[in-house]
Amino acid sequence: MAICREVTTQAADTAMSLNDMLKPSTHCQVPLDRWVEFFVKDWLVPNFRPAFRAAQWPVDQVMRGLEGFLHAVPFYAMTIFFVAVAWRFAGRGVAIFTLVSFLAIEAVGVYPDTMTTLSMIITAVLFCAIVGIPLGILSASSDRFEAILRPILDVMQTIPSFVYLVPIVMLFGVGMIPGVVATIIFALPPIIRLTSLGIRQVREELVEAGYAFGSTRRQVLWEIQLPLALRMIMAGLNQTLMMALSMVVVAALIGAGGLGLTVYTGLGRLDVGAAFLGGFGIVLLAIILDRITQGIGAGAEQRRANWTFTGFVKRITGFARA
Amino acid sequence: MQKLTVKNLYKIFGAAPEEALVMARNGAGKDEIYRKTNSVVAVNDISFTVNRGEIFVVMGLSGSGKSTLVRCLNRLIDPTSGEIYLDGDDKAGSVTAADGENLRQIRLRRISMVFQHFALLPHRTVAENAAYGLKARGMSAKERRDRAVHSLSKVGLDAWADAYPGNLSGGMQQRVGLARALAVDPEVLLMDEPFSALDPLIRREVQDQLLKLQDEIKTTIIFITHDLQEALKLGDQIAIMKDGKFVQVGTAEGIVSQPSDDYVRAFTSDVDRSRVLTPRRMMQPALPAAEMAGLGKVRADSYLCDVFGDLSTGRKLAVVDDDGSYLGVLDPLSVFAHLQATENSTGIGGRA
Structure with missing residues (x-):
């Protein structure tokens, strides 16, 4: 394959402006688009499609199981469960909000779609945690690993999700599971970053104390670093959750169902009402999940540590060291 | 040794x-x-x-x-x-x-260690912190708690065993740090x-x-x-x-x-040498108990400047610890001689 496309020779005949002369494309056009196409279509897909298909198997299992379960639970039981969880972790206000939201979602007729979306979100966040927390731990313990990982995460966070929808369809096909896979890729960075940050900001002296008393690396990780990074990890999980929710509509483009599909079809038919219903469900679900996970994060801190407020602020700001 | x-x-x-x-x-x-x-x-x-x-x-x-x-x-x-x-x-x-x-x-x-900023685990109780080294050893929960509480009692904090470090003052936290180090003996x-x-x-x-x-x-x-x-x-x-x-x-x-x-x-x-030196450092070996009993007493870990009043009588003093047992004898003459000598040697003008 030629590296450059043929450059039109006419340009050389006519008097060339300095501007044109200095443009790389006058002399050599780089066909990056064709290279990428070649890489994905002729190398990645034929060689690795079975591997990617196999990799989506666990996602598939969890997703189907969860979706079946959430749809099987009666509406009132699900509502009671969420209200109870909200009350326990986030207080009475959030509990009342949760109750009203669930009733509203059911009343406008998007409850089944909401459950489908919820199962997608939970699956995506679960796999993000399974993959992301170990990667965050590794990245905290090795500067070299972090140096490699950081640009990859930067790309994952900045690249528009539409860009990788095409290769995902080629590798995974269309449907619910490819949608979840796209969501996992999009929502993974925060949990990795914040796990790493949380572990790195544990005071050096505490880690030293662990080793000084004969702890192994594993003991230091489990008894000192992870508990003290817990709040930060929970914040990462919350961020991951929010990003997963924002992918719901995009995932519908490649065949995922749920509230995203309602918005997408509404968009296609210029059906303002349907699109609004989807958005209504997504927003309410987002607020409920955000408040509950934030509550769990803060609660975990209080129950485990019973810290004074100032002590907590000091630790977060790293001030205790000074 | x-x-x-x-x-x-x-x-x-x-x-x-x-x-x-x-x-x-x-x-x-x-x-x-x-x-x-x-x-x-x-x-x-x-x-x-x-x-x-x-x-x-x-x-x-x-x-x-x-x-x-x-x-x-x-x-x-x-x-x-x-x-x-x-x-x-x-x-x-x-x-x-x-x-x-x-x-x-x-x-x-x-070898165990005490750290400058205490390095206590905020999510563990005082007793759990004190037992940290024992846990790393793999000691059973009950035994290590007993030893941790015993160690805390040495620093006077056994009553705080179930509090969290965040609720303790700095001085108390460092005593927990000390108890943790001593618990492993x-x-x-x-x-x-x-x-x-x-x-x-x-x-x-x-x-x-x-x-x-x-x-x-x-x-x-x-x-x-x-x-x-x-x-x-x-x-x-x-x-x-x-x-x-x-x-x-x-x-x-x-x-x-x-x-x-x-x-x-x-x-x-x-x-100020009198604020550095203690009767414990300056004392000579104890006399027989009968003779010690007749002497005035000074605490071993007070500073010389705090016992100048007793020293100024010119009589020998019995050095005692906090329980009142005799450790040695303090001779005012040698104390003042020492203070004068060191003052001269390091005063303005330096040593001769």
């Missing part, structure tokens, strides 16, 4: 420690080595021995390498060169030669500026408590500080550290009365 022996210890931070090590061995200074090799010599040819039951204080300003030195002793930082031994100098007791598992055993059972206790983060009043209180505790447990302590008063108060031996080297090693009296160079003299010049 030698408990800890350190021989020719070096620690060099930087990309090329070998080159810097050669230069340091040939007597090049810290600045010169840094200019030429871009490596920092934190610990430069340190050798010392500490006897069982002694408090060995390393006093130095920030950047002198004292924190690096103490971390080399339990190999939180691996020394670049040199030897560290427990109990004499045979290979079996070598800390520097210990591999992963042996080093872990040394840390679990023989260590042969050597490393203390890295343990009282520096405390208020002056509290600091004095915990210093007294440490001395009292030391009378009981008689462990071997390596104590790091930047505070000369603290060094003089606590140390059986005191090493003054500067730029990675010991510039003088000696007793409190030796340091204040015969500073080895201008650096040490500058430190000690404004030290």
